[in-house]
Amino acid sequence: MPFRLEPERTFRHALAAGAEGGANSDGGAKIGLWVCSGSPLVAEIMAGSGADWLLIDTEHSPNSLESVLAQLHAVHGYPVLPMVRLPWNDVVLIKQYLDLGAQNLLIPMVNDAEQAQAAVAAVRYPPRGVRGVGSALARAARWNRIPDYLARADETISLAVQIETAEAVANVEEILAVDGVDAIFIGPSDLAASMGHLGQQEHPEVRAAVERCLAAAVAADKPAGVNAFVEATARHYIEHGARFVLVGADVAILARSSEELSARFAAPSAAQADDGGRPASY
Template sequence: MPFRLEPERTFRHALEQPSNGVGPAGAKIGLWVCSGSALVAEIMAGSGADWLLIDTEHSPNSLESVLAQLHAVHGYPVLPMVRLPWNDVVLIKQYLDLGAQNLLIPMVNDAEQARAAVAAVRYPPHGVRGVGSALARAARWNRIPDYLARADETISLAVQIETGEAVENVEEILAVDGVDAIFIGPSDLAASMGYLGQQEHPEVIAAVERCLAAAQAAGKPAGVNAFVEATARRYIEAGARFVLVGADVAILARSSEELAARYSATGGAGTTDDAGRPASY
């Protein structure tokens, strides 16, 4: 049974479409999925967010757990992106074969590294991606006609700008054919600029906004991570097209702390009914 390709599941296509309505016009609002849990990924997929970042750089994820999360979110109107742990040709091949259509490559500092990432997502003669489509979910085990010839239609590549060196080279990175978008990581950027833990430092914000302006000039979309709402809105106004505004583990940590603190502040007891059960049950 033949399957059709799904170019609409790529960032390249999605950024041309209107938002689901949770963000300002033109901005895709995303959530980070770091727990490694397919169940949590599915909960996040149903939140109404436009996109999810399934992270393998700073999270307890493996090929198997990412595959389970791609399965879990597939039926939802949300766009999954997978961040790899490194710009590595073997890892890129493996995650593409899993069926990840949108990749984010961290720590890309110059055009040469960007070109290496592009080559890794393309089959020869335009790249170096290993050919294993008969074994791969990406091609639905050779059930997608002409997958090898048309694979580029189903893949979007974003590279991460997160060092001072990358900011200095951002125009050259954006000029690389095959880089569909850039994503700015203020945490590592702040650290590389000597402001560890100070993502809101004026010089860090200025560097982020420089990258956003460069992307606009190049005609390519740029995204950014911003958990502080005022900062996220500032970056959207400055031209960010897709923004991460929260993470599953952070939402769970802060919400559980708030709930526990609320009860601790009132002596630890919630309201109960006549049978001694919590009144909300």
């Protein structure tokens, strides 16, 4: 039985068409959540949150090909765009995650146009690229149930590269000019470290570098995204042209929310303290 291609599940299509439903039905920036736990159950919970997109991370999270596949299964029935961040710009890894059915890839630590071109080549079949051919074995082609997948695979794939060093910021215009780079994503944490401001994502020099990249993307008419867990910062970057923004992570949400809930019960209330620590209802 033939399956149809799903270009509407790519960032290229969604960002060009504008938001449809989810957190930003008014057509504004797409709001995303990081999925770092490695749990399909948590991924499904996040998929039902109303966020527009999820970043399933394999760079800094306990994820493997098997766990990413399970998470792609878990979120597939929800109106959310899943993006997979690879651990490195590696032709073999890119091939494996594409064959797995990941349609939106984020490649970290892309510092210049040559590295961006290598990522583009890795997502394309020959003669335009170097992606290995295994569609009969791959979920991406639904095991050859998608007609003409080899000829039309580019329709189902979006590639974003991550700008997260001072070198990448200096080369951002050249990176944006690479044919096949559909979007850039700015990582302020590593960017701050590379600029000598480790742990200071809000440093004025870091924010200025992020704004420079956003302006370059607007000028190049390509979407740019950014990681910003501080709400005011996220809104600031949206105002400066960010089209998709990560505003939280599953593990961070769980950590902070559980701490806040526990803290409410950890210290005795004033009424309890006045009554020798006994609950006021006794």
